[in-house]
Amino acid sequence: MNNVGIIGLGHYLPEHILTNFDLEKMVDTTDEWIITRTGIRERRIADQSQRNSHLAINAAREALKNAKLDPHDVDLIIVATISPDTSFPSVACLVQKALHARRATAFDISAACSGYLYGITTAKQFIQNGLYKNALVVASEKISTYIDWNDRSTCVLFGDGAGACVLSKVPGDRGIIADYLHAEGHFGELMEIISKERKSCDQTVKTMDLPRISMQGKELFKAAVNSMAHAALTVIKKAGMKLSDIDWVIPHQANDRILSAVAKKLDLPKEKVFVNIDKYGNMSSASTAVALYEAVEQGKIKRGDNIVLVTFGAGLVSAANVVKW
Ligand code: ACO
Numbered sequence: 001m002n003n004v005g006i007i008g009l010g011h012y013l014p015e016h017i018l019t020n021f022d023l024e025k026m027v028d029t030t031d032e033w034i035i036t037r038t039g040i041r042e043r044r045i046a047d048q049s050q051r052n053s054h055l056a057i058n059a060a061r062e063a064l065k066n067a068k069l070d071p072h073d074v075d076l077i078i079v080a081t082i083s084p085d086t087s088f089p090s091v092a093c094l095v096q097k098a099l100h101a102r103r104a105t106a107f108d109i110s111a112a113c114s115g116y117l118y119g120i121t122t123a124k125q126f127i128q129n130g131l132y133k134n135a136l137v138v139a140s141e142k143i144s145t146y147i148d149w150n151d152r153s154t155c156v157l158f159g160d161g162a163g164a165c166v167l168s169k170v171p172g173d174r175g176i177i178a179d180y181l182h183a184e185g186h187f188g189e190l191m192e193i194i195s196k197e198r199k200s201c202d203q204t205v206k207t208m209d210l211p212r213i214s215m216q217g218k219e220l221f222k223a224a225v226n227s228m229a230h231a232a233l234t235v236i237k238k239a240g241m242k243l244s245d246i247d248w249v250i251p252h253q254a255n256d257r258i259l260s261a262v263a264k265k266l267d268l269p270k271e272k273v274f275v276n277i278d279k280y281g282n283m284s285s286a287s288t289a290v291a292l293y294e295a296v297e298q299g300k301i302k303r304g305d306n307i308v309l310v311t312f313g314a315g316l317v318s319a320a321n322v323v324k325w
Contacts, residue, residue: 004123020040045159055141060098060099060138074101076106079138079140081110082193114313116139127169135168137167140286158213165289177324178239179235180320193212225261232266248273251291295307306322
């Protein structure tokens with residue numbers, strides 16, 4: 001039986017670039033602190049008129065074009081996101097409408113920074129069991145909606161963007177060889193979207209603060225290193241491979257220091273770990289999608305290479321795939 005594989009990739013990044021120097025004017029921070037603590041130099045921020053679906057639709061269009069697939073032939077659309085336009089319609093339905101992909105089933109999934117890999121593994125099952133032939137998986141985030149631009153501990157970390165892929169059966173031994181999905185809900189409070197109530201002086205609730213990201217950075221850092229290393233080793237073992245068989249690791253981009261620590265823990269040369277956090281910050285589910293797109297576009301990943309996609313995110317949720325390109 002042929003494997004399910006990736007036959008086209010797409011991405012979309014908002015034009016507006018917010019640099020560390022711009023942030024210096026907004027909160028008590030410095031370019032030097034942000035670079036040394038995170039590796040981030042700049043990030044993209046969608047403007048007011050661009051909703052999440054705008055990003056998702058553009059990434060989806062490019063992925064279909066690269067896959068040379070007509071929207072009518074798409075059977076399934078999954079959008080991974082934690083920052084949808086609204087609760088409903090789903091972003092997946094908005095993508096379906098824009099593409100005129102009328103035959104497609106469409107739904108969103110919420111798995112934070114692991115959403116792209118949760119989406120890929122979910123779509124893969126539908127193709128493998130014969131229910132669908134072609135699936136479009138999009139990871140799209142307008143995470144700037146949830147940023148408190150007065151909170152220096154979080155506002156320097158995130159950015160907006162989208163990536164996408166088309167999945168279908170592929171010939172030979174190529175394709176997605178192994179999957180790993182994991183959740184640890186008991187650590188959920190380490191990173192949450194919270195809304196605080198503000199009370200008037202007579203103690204009656206007057207307003208709610210806008211929902212915003214709350215994060216326990218140090219604890220997350222340790223959890224991220226341990227769970228990404230564990231996910232990578234587990235999926236490589238499931239694929240019947242050794243670490244030395246892996247040509248590239250494409251990880252979720254939350255902090256360059258996390259990526260160095262994962263490489264060290266795995267005893268893997270950092271040169272095999274693709275890093276683009278300097279340009280985009282943490283785009284949650286879209287980070288891995290855009291990283292994979294760029295690694296292929298830059299010619300780093302070549303046909304026949306074994307790659308590990310590995311993620312970690314709020315929930316806590318981790319995921320990994322081994323893909324023979
Ligand atoms: N500029 C300047 N100083 C800052 C800033 C800033 N932007 N932010 C915090 N500081 C200060 C703190 O107030 C603290 O000051 P103090 O020592 O006087 O109290 C000091 O810098 C050190 O702060 P720490 O929080 O200890 O810094 P740390 O080295 O842990 O780095 C960071 C913080 C970058 C958030 C790191 O902990 C991290 O990356 N954690 C993981 C985050 C993560 O993975 N998040 C997402 C995962 S899930 C998902 O992606 C959806």
